[in-house]
Amino acid sequence: MDEQFDFKKKYRNILLVLMTGGILVALAVILISQPGASRIWANVLLNNQFFIGLSLGAAFFLAVHRVSQSGWHTLLQRLPEAMTTFLPVAFVLMLLIYFGIHNLYGWTNNNPTDKVIEGKRAWLNIPFFFIRLVIYFAGWIVLTRMMRKNSLSLMTSADLKYHNRKILFAGLFLVFYGITVSASSWDWIMSLDAHWYSTLFGWYVLIGMFVTSLAFITLLIWFLKRLGYLKYIRPDHVHDMAILIFAFSIFWTYQWFAQYELIWYGHLPEETSYYITRLHHFKVIFYINLGVNFLVPFFGLITFNSKQHIGWVAIIAALVLIGHWIDYWLLIMPAAAGDKAGIGLLEISMTLIYGCMFVYIVFRSLSAGPLVVKNDPYILESLNYES
Numbered sequence: 001m002d003e004q005f006d007f008k009k010k011y012r013n014i015l016l017v018l019m020t021g022g023i024l025v026a027l028a029v030i031l032i033s034q035p036g037a038s039r040i041w042a043n044v045l046l047n048n049q050f051f052i053g054l055s056l057g058a059a060f061f062l063a064v065h066r067v068s069q070s071g072w073h074t075l076l077q078r079l080p081e082a083m084t085t086f087l088p089v090a091f092v093l094m095l096l097i098y099f100g101i102h103n104l105y106g107w108t109n110n111n112p113t114d115k116v117i118e119g120k121r122a123w124l125n126i127p128f129f130f131i132r133l134v135i136y137f138a139g140w141i142v143l144t145r146m147m148r149k150n151s152l153s154l155m156t157s158a159d160l161k162y163h164n165r166k167i168l169f170a171g172l173f174l175v176f177y178g179i180t181v182s183a184s185s186w187d188w189i190m191s192l193d194a195h196w197y198s199t200l201f202g203w204y205v206l207i208g209m210f211v212t213s214l215a216f217i218t219l220l221i222w223f224l225k226r227l228g229y230l231k232y233i234r235p236d237h238v239h240d241m242a243i244l245i246f247a248f249s250i251f252w253t254y255q256w257f258a259q260y261e262l263i264w265y266g267h268l269p270e271e272t273s274y275y276i277t278r279l280h281h282f283k284v285i286f287y288i289n290l291g292v293n294f295l296v297p298f299f300g301l302i303t304f305n306s307k308q309h310i311g312w313v314a315i316i317a318a319l320v321l322i323g324h325w326i327d328y329w330l331l332i333m334p335a336a337a338g339d340k341a342g343i344g345l346l347e348i349s350m351t352l353i354y355g356c357m358f359v360y361i362v363f364r365s366l367s368a369g370p371l372v373v374k375n376d377p378y379i380l381e382s383l384n385y386e387s
Helices: 009-033 037-067 072-076 078-104 115-119 126-153 160-188 201-226 235-266 269-281 283-300 310-336 345-366 379-383
Strands: none
Touching: 009 345, 037 078, 037 126, 037 160, 037 201, 037 310, 037 345, 072 078, 072 235, 072 379, 078 126, 078 201, 078 345, 126 160, 160 201, 201 235, 201 310, 235 269, 235 283, 235 310, 269 283, 269 310, 283 310
C-alpha cells in the first residue's frame, strides 16, 4: 500500500527526446511548408483544448465520486489527481493565444458593418476575453489544488476532516465547473465562428472532456500495471472504467446527434453553416469522428468479458483518445484555419510535444507520493470491491 511510482531517468529522457523531436519537426514544417499563421495557432488552440479537457475531465471524475461518496475508485484516485496538475501549465499555454488571437478569432478584427458581431461586442472583446480566461483557470487551479491537498493529507493522517474537506471542495468545483466549462467552450471554440451558435455546445464539450479523461486514466492503469504497480487494482475496477467509457461514449453520441438533428430540422442559415462546411470539405474526417467515438467503444466494450481485460480496454481507450482528438480538430480547424486545415506532420508533431509535456507532468506528480491514499475512509471498500 506504500508503493510509489519511480519516475526513472530513462522515462524522463524518452519523453524529453520525443518532445525535442516534435519541436524540431514542427519548426521544420513551419519553415519549409509555411502552413500559415492561422493553421499554426489553430494547432496551439487544438492541443490546449484537448489536454485541458484531460485535466478537467479528471477533476470532474474525482469530484463526482467524492460528492456521491463513491468508494470503488479510491485505489485509483491518485491517477486523475495527477492529471489535474497540468492546469497551471495549461493556463500559461492559453495565455499565448494572445499573440495569435487575430489569426484565430474573426471578431477581434473590428468590422462595424457586421451587425451580428457588433451585437455580441459586450462579451466578445479582447480585454474581457482574457479576464474570463484568468477567472476560469483561477477557479479550476485553486479548487483542484485544494482537493489534492486534502487527499495528500490523508496519506499521513486518518482525521476525517480531510475527507470532509475533499467533499466540500469537490462540490464547489462541480458548481464552478458546470458554469465555466460552457462559458469557456463558447469563448475558445464556438466564437471561432461568432455567427454560429448551439445551445447544446457546452454539454457536448463537457462529455467529450469526461470521455477522454476516462480513456487516459485507463491507459495509466494499464501502463502502471505493466510496470508492476497497482497489483491491488482488480478486474472489477477495470470493468467499471470500461462501463464508464462505454456509457459516456453513447451519451457523447446522443449529444452529437441531438445537436445535428435540431440544426438539420431547423434549417436556419446561421446554424447549418457549421455542418455544411464540415460535410462538404471534411466529409471523411466527419464520419471517421462519429465511427471512432461511437462504433469502436460500443462494439468493443459491449460484452461483459471485454470489460474485464485491461489490455483490451486499453486498446479501446487509446482509440477513443485519438477519436476525440479528431473531434476537437473538427470543432476548431475548419473555423480557425479554413482551407489551410489538414492533418499532417505539423498536427502530429504539435500533439507529440503537448502529449510528452502532459505525461511528464503527470508522472512527476505520481512520483511525488504513494500511489494509494491509504487513510481514505473508503479504502477497504475499494480493496474488496466487486462490480
